[in-house]
Amino acid sequence: MTRMSIAALKQQVARPDVVEMHDVTSKDPLLLVALKSTRNSVPVPRHWCFKRKYLQGKRGIEKPPFDLPEFIKKTGIMEMRQALAEKEEAKNMKAKMREKVRPKMGKIDIDYQKLHDAFFKWQTKPRMTIHGDLYYEGKEFETRLKEKKPGDFSDDLRTALGMPVGANCNKIPPPWLIAMQRYGPPPSYPNLKIAGLNAPIPDGCSFGYHAGGWGKPPVDEHGKPLYGDVFGVQGKDFDAPSADEEVERTLWGELESESEESESEEESEEEEAEGVEESGLVTPAEGLITPSGVTSIPAGLETPEMIELRKRKVESEMEGGETPALYQVLPERRNERVGAAMMASTHTYELPGRRPAAGAGGEGVEVALDPSELDLVDTDAMAQRYEERIRETQLEKEDLSDMVAEHAAKQKNKRKRQQQQQDDKKSKKYKEFKF
Structure with missing residues (x-):
């Protein structure tokens, strides 16, 4: 009485096609069906509920011997x-x-x-099953429909139908051609070409009901084919391309020069301006009015008619035949001392428009002053404070240069020791080797 019916279970789940008759006997049928309908889920083999043991039906069938690839x-x-x-x-x-x-x-x-x-070079991949494709009893005896094509006759099928096998086997029609001419082509294969129905018959054959005849072609009361070109008169018209189509032969990947691009842009802008003037579009007088006190564009910031993005100076020089100066050589200045920086360079470049600040070595000196000492700017105390700061800066530079030199010496000694250890290991290795 408490068990759910199969119909009720199918109504409550999203995939009723996976519901089986024994699903209602589980503790949670809804969870079971949800797991079965999950993507990439592999079902349990069907032989779990069979009374007969697994593969007992293959007893007596001779197993073929192993064949080398x-x-x-x-x-x-x-x-x-x-x-x-x-x-x-x-x-x-x-x-x-x-x-x-x-x-x-x-x-x-x-x-x-x-x-x-x-x-x-010649190794081929073995036949493998896809994900979730389980083996069941008698699966190897089933016909693989992916390898079959509708309309193709194998020799076994021709022998079973009483049709000849050999070089001229296509001259004999299949036995179901008469019924297809009477009732129409198979609806499952609308694009299938069948000779004598919607395709012309082979050369040397004729329509009729005699031995080897291809029946009667399906035509309407005006003599037109019902299902396709059964007489073979429309093939040339269908295959030949229409002469009205003009194929553009110009190169589509060719780059245009800047002068041609600018001319085309100016022409497109003029055409757009003319199109707007000739279109006759009038600004609506009512309904789309800017509210009072709100202006979309402030005064003095009107949109210009044309914005020039190219550098006219460079273009004029190029058109005049003069090569524009694309770069400028900066004068180089050597530094005798490294300075206060840890990774300073031994040479610098003088940038145009920048002058070295006054002070020791052409560098500026920063002096910290309290608000109460602002009246000492033009006095001898300010000069004394300035000289003390310069002396402190020089001492810091000397100390830092000593630290840099000491650090560089340590690194050099460390690399030297490591190289020596590697050389000792190599020499020891070759000494220990005995042939």
């Missing part, structure tokens, strides 16, 4: 093994016992190039 057969290993087996059978008992005591190696010797080509 085609790319391994090309190496000739099968012929070599067969010849070796025949040679072994021809030996007497004394030779076999002697072979057991002192076996000979290298009997099957295949060329290395053949083995390399077999596994790296």
Whole structure:
């Protein structure tokens, strides 16, 4: 009484197609169906609920022997093994016992190039199953429909239908052609071309109900084909391209010069301006009025008619034949001392428009003053404070340069020790080696 019915379960889930009759017996049927309908989920094999044991139906079926792949057969290993087996059978008992005591190696010797080509050039990928594709009993005997194509006849099918097999087998129509001419082509394959129905019949064949005849072509009361070009008169018209189509042969990837681009832009701007003037669009007088006291554009900031983005000076120089100065060589100045910076450079460049500040070495000196000392700016105390600051800066530079030199010396000694240790290890390695 408390168990949910199958109909009620199918109504409550999003995927009712995965519901099975035994799902209602679980503790939580809704969770079970949700797990079964999850993407990339693999179902439980169906034989869990079968009364018969797994693969018991294959008893008595002879299992085919293992067959080597085609790319391994090309190496000739099968012929070599067969010849070796025949040679072994021809030996007497004394030779076999002697072979057991002192076996000979290298009997099957295949060329290395053949083995390399077999596994790296001709190797084919084995047939594999996709994710979630489970094996069930009798699956290998099913027909793989992906390898079949509608309209193609195999030799077995032709033999079963009583149709000839050979070079001129396509001259005989299939037995269902008469019914298709009467009732129409199969609706599952609307684009399938069937000779005698919506495609012309082979050369040398004729319509009719005699032996080897292709029936009666399906036409309407005016003699026009019903399902396609059954007489083969429209093929040339359909295949030939229409002469009205003009193909543009100009190069589409060619770059335009700047002068042509500017001319095309000016022409497009003039065409747009003319189009706006000729269109006759009038600003609406009512309904779209700016509220009082609010202006969208402040005075003096009107939008210009044309904004020039190119450098006219460079273009004029290029048109005049003069090469514009694209760069400027900066004068280089060597520094004798490294200075206060940790990673300072030994040379600097003088930038135009910048002058070195006054002070020691052409550098400015920063002097901190309290608000109460602002009246000392033009006095001797200010000069004394300035000289003290310069002396402190020089002492800091000397101390920092000493620290940099000491650090560089330490790093040099460290690298020297490491290199020496590596050389000792190499020499020790070669000393210990004995042939």
